[in-house]
Amino acid sequence: MGQRIQLEVVTPAGAIVNSDVDIVNAPGQGGDFGIMANHEPFLSTLKTGIMVYEIDNKRTPLMITGGFCEVSGGKVTFLLENAEFGSDIDVERAMRAKERAERRLAQAAQHDETVNKFRAESALQRALARIRTVGM
Amino acid sequence: MPSLKEVKLKIVGVKKTAQITKAMNMVAAAKLRGAQEKMEAFRPYAAKFAETMQAVSSGMTSQFPLMEQRAAQKVELVVFTSDRGLCGSFNSNILKRVAQVAKECAAAGQQVSYVCVGKKAEQALKKTGAVRTAYSGIMGHFSMYDARDIAQDVANHFLSGAVDRVELIYSRFQSIVQQTPTVAPLLPIQPIEDAPKVSGEYLCEPSAEAVVETLQPLYLNVQVYHAMLEVSTCENAARMSAMDNATSACKDIVNNLTILYNKARQAAVTNELMDIVGGAEALR
Numbered sequence: 001m002g003q004r005i006q007l008e009v010v011t012p013a014g015a016i017v018n019s020d021v022d023i024v025n026a027p028g029q030g031g032d033f034g035i036m037a038n039h040e041p042f043l044s045t046l047k048t049g050i051m052v053y054e055i056d057n058k059r060t061p062l063m064i065t066g067g068f069c070e071v072s073g074g075k076v077t078f079l080l081e082n083a084e085f086g087s088d089i090d091v092e093r094a095m096r097a098k099e100r101a102e103r104r105l106a107q108a109a110q111h112d113e114t115v116n117k118f119r120a121e122s123a124l125q126r127a128l129a130r131i132r133t134v135g136m
Numbered sequence: 137m138p139s140l141k142e143v144k145l146k147i148v149g150v151k152k153t154a155q156i157t158k159a160m161n162m163v164a165a166a167k168l169r170g171a172q173e174k175m176e177a178f179r180p181y182a183a184k185f186a187e188t189m190q191a192v193s194s195g196m197t198s199q200f201p202l203m204e205q206r207a208a209q210k211v212e213l214v215v216f217t218s219d220r221g222l223c224g225s226f227n228s229n230i231l232k233r234v235a236q237v238a239k240e241c242a243a244a245g246q247q248v249s250y251v252c253v254g255k256k257a258e259q260a261l262k263k264t265g266a267v268r269t270a271y272s273g274i275m276g277h278f279s280m281y282d283a284r285d286i287a288q289d290v291a292n293h294f295l296s297g298a299v300d301r302v303e304l305i306y307s308r309f310q311s312i313v314q315q316t317p318t319v320a321p322l323l324p325i326q327p328i329e330d331a332p333k334v335s336g337e338y339l340c341e342p343s344a345e346a347v348v349e350t351l352q353p354l355y356l357n358v359q360v361y362h363a364m365l366e367v368s369t370c371e372n373a374a375r376m377s378a379m380d381n382a383t384s385a386c387k388d389i390v391n392n393l394t395i396l397y398n399k400a401r402q403a404a405v406t407n408e409l410m411d412i413v414g415g416a417e418a419l420r
Contacts, residue, residue: 029342030342043344052201
């Protein structure tokens with residue numbers, strides 16, 4: 001077994017993960033990245049998507065929105081506005097959200113001024129990430 | 137002297153009021169615990185955020201749109217109050233502070249607009265005609281998403297140049313019995329001065345500037361969310377002590393009324409006796 005790195009995931013509702021992991025993968029704004037032990041100090045903002053951490057070949061996915069990742073002093077910290085485990089996700093709700101967002105985007109494509117395209121797009125991103133997290 | 141029945145009904149009524157205030161006191165106590173837990177959970181996030189923010193922006197000289205200092209001609213006040221009343225002078229203390237700040241701004245020739253968070257703020261400030269947006273009915277159950285909506289709205293307004301300065305007015309939780317209305321600057325974001333230099337430069341992705349640019353709006357969310365947490369904690373603390381006072385006031389009233397009731401009863405008994413004695417006297 002190789003070296004491990006301490007992973008901490010903190011949200012406004014409290015720390016939800018605090019354990020030593022083999023590797024953690026996350027969707028950075030500048031592309032996906034993976035972090036293992038002895039990574040140099042690093043800071044990246046994150047996209048809405050899925051981060052995955054691995055302990056003894058056991059992969060745990062987490063759906064994440066809005067935040068950043070920081071590596072320093074042998075520790076990696078994710079500061080996120082929201083993070084959800086697959087088991088906490090309501091798939092049907094996510095499906096409904098996806099349909100709603102798609103409908104809104106279709107409306108926006110027809111120059112409907114009442115639709116906030118940016119919000120609809122981020123809602124769609126979130127819904128898709130949730131659905132994928134559950135499927136992992 | 138009021139009639140026996142009147143006093144009796146009054147006693148029953150006041151006792152019922154005491155029951156309700158007592159229940160509200162207990163509900164507020166439970167909610168206060170919840171709010172405090174929420175605040176406790178938020179603390180590590182806020183602390184870490186501030187730390188990183190300092191670390192990346194220390195020694196950074198570039199200008200960001202959210203930090204642009206302009207001569208303040210238009211000031212926006214984001215006012216946080218509760219949605220519901222019955223919490224003593226809690227909301228009126230905040231609104232008093234708002235009036236004071238608005239007066240200072242007016243004296244300096246600045247135009248004031250309001251963003252109201254919480255129903256009470258909207259109700260009170262509506263008559264000024266300067267309310268830009270109001271978020272009502274969210275203080276009972278709010279999340280980071282609500283904070284983000286508010287922060288984004290305010291930031292966009294600032295970026296569009298419609299306002300030059302944004303301030304938050306909310307109540308800070310000191311203790312159960314003490315909540316202080318506070319004014320905190322939100323925008324432009326104050327540059328962090330003499331931040332401790334962090335050992336080991338970060339490798340930033342995509343770039344240090346891009347990171348700061350993404351972090352800044354999140355930083356606003358953190359501040360707005362923090363203000364909302366403080367207000368909801370204060371609200372419940374204030375309601376708790378207000379309801380406690382009300383309950384003990386009810387008890388005092390019941391005591392006084394009971395004395396009155398006893399006196400009235402005694403007077404009735406005395407009157408009856410006098411009638412009987414008077415009747416017997418007349419028959420002799």
